[in-house]
Amino acid sequence: MEIQHKKIKKRVTRNELLFIAMVIPGIVFLLIFSYAPMYGLLMAFQDYIPAKGVFGSKFVGLEHFQYILKLPDIAQVTKNTLYIAIMKMIFNTVLPITFAILLNEIRVLWVKKSVQTIVYLPHFLSWVVLASVVVNLFNLDGTINQILNQFGLSSLNFLGSNQLFPNLLIGTDVWKEFGYSSIVYLAAITSIDPGLYEAATMDGATWIRKVWHVTLPGMLPFILLLTILNVPNILNAGFDQVYNLYSPIVYKSGDVLDTYIYRIGLIGRQYSLGTAVGLVKSVIGLVLIFGSNKFVEKKMNRVMF
């Protein structure tokens, strides 16, 4: 008995070592490429000089953060980021839900399958590729303007107007993602108890009423969960998309935090300043993630991690 026990114990400790050995390579990569940059955040509090490194550069405390507050663009950039990100969140929830409900009504299988194949596709394409698709459509002499002209309307400068550009970003992002985002909602619809629909039909409910009183309430937990978990993305307006579509003419309305950090920090080589802006953004993101996870844990009894 004693020997048996020891044997098992020995095997367990041996496994422990093996398990650790297995995780270590991955952890090393994380330490180098995730944790070393976190250490590098120290440069937000320094006058970072690349030749001297984080060890040798002079500490200046909160100077950069005070400077950020005085930057003329920062308020506008933050406003742009929030507006674009929040509008994307709203429409990237509403349209996929609507689409999933409609798609669920399609009974001809080949129509359903082909539509699904097509609408999932843009999600898998790079913004580099989609940007030229968008430019083809929305340029001054692009397809949309040709159609507008045909109806006697004047051309709209979607890519060069500060009124239209943010909405172009929102619209094209929703266009790229609505199909793919609908997958989860479609799964949510199929998990609704069919008995509820039968009961509603017995009560003489119309289709619209069934959608309103059965489908939507059935999806609500998913919708809330995904929305709350999306809140931390409020400062991510989509670097790839903005970078590939914007130009100096629309910086005023289209410049977002990530593109701003890239331009002043990396292109302008103001490493410390760019890092300081990035740090503020990361900290707000961290607080929001903890907040939304606490909320989900408390109110919805789900543990995310």
Next chain:
Amino acid sequence: MQDKSIFRSTIIYIIVILLGLSCLIPMWNVVAISLSGSDAVMANKVGLFPVKFTLGAYEKIISDHQFWRSFGISVFRVVATLAINLFLIVTMAYPLSKSEKAFTTRKIFMNIMIFAILFSGGMIPTYLVVKRLGLINSIWSLILPGAVPIGSVILVMNFFRGVPKSLEEAAAMDGATPWQTLLKIYIPMSLPSLATVSLFSIVGSWNDFFGGLLYMTRTENYPLMTYIQSLTINISETLQNSTGLTAEQFQALTAVSNKNLNAAKIVVAVLPLLLIYPFMQKYFVKGIVVGSVKE
């Protein structure tokens, strides 16, 4: 009643098909442009069908040295990233799928991983780390920083947890080592989840242009998406250097770019993804539903 429901489903079919077409037509338009004569493209005459059909743009691409160089860099990057990702995903997910009893230090490693999702050093410190490692202009700068896709590790970890315990116990009875159990039981039983994370990896590294922009100072080292992106960015750099451009001047500058040649490059760049798309579709639906909503 009957009429009403036919009317309703007709409307629904029309809306759904229109939404489908809204995704198809703009992309098809690029294909049509790539097959059209450049004067027809400049005059914006190309809609759904090529005007003055020509394969000229594709012939030009064949002799475009940089295009194929970048294409090769992207292929190597995708293959190497996939191999490293899969290796690290499996070697991390397997031990982490064990209970705290079997793997007492699990929590430490789990926390290291999770904190890396929650918080990051951001663009500039990451750039400086890669630079300090001497990876600027090296293909590895495009591969190593994303070596551990944490979301995928968690997805596969959850999948491993679903593998029946009895199988592993039976294997242990027969004297199988943990390595053998992993290779003979866990991996074969988790192929759908491994396919899903493979596709995420392939799509992600093929589509990324920013890594090339950040870490490559020489155009000859650009991966394909960065190269294609640089063809269009030249316009905006011209814009940046000149001040006070009107909308018309902006327009004139954009028109100078060789539209049908760029369209052809885009078509060729998307082709590899389209080829694996049917395989992708089989797995990603399952993958994201399992991955995103955990009970």
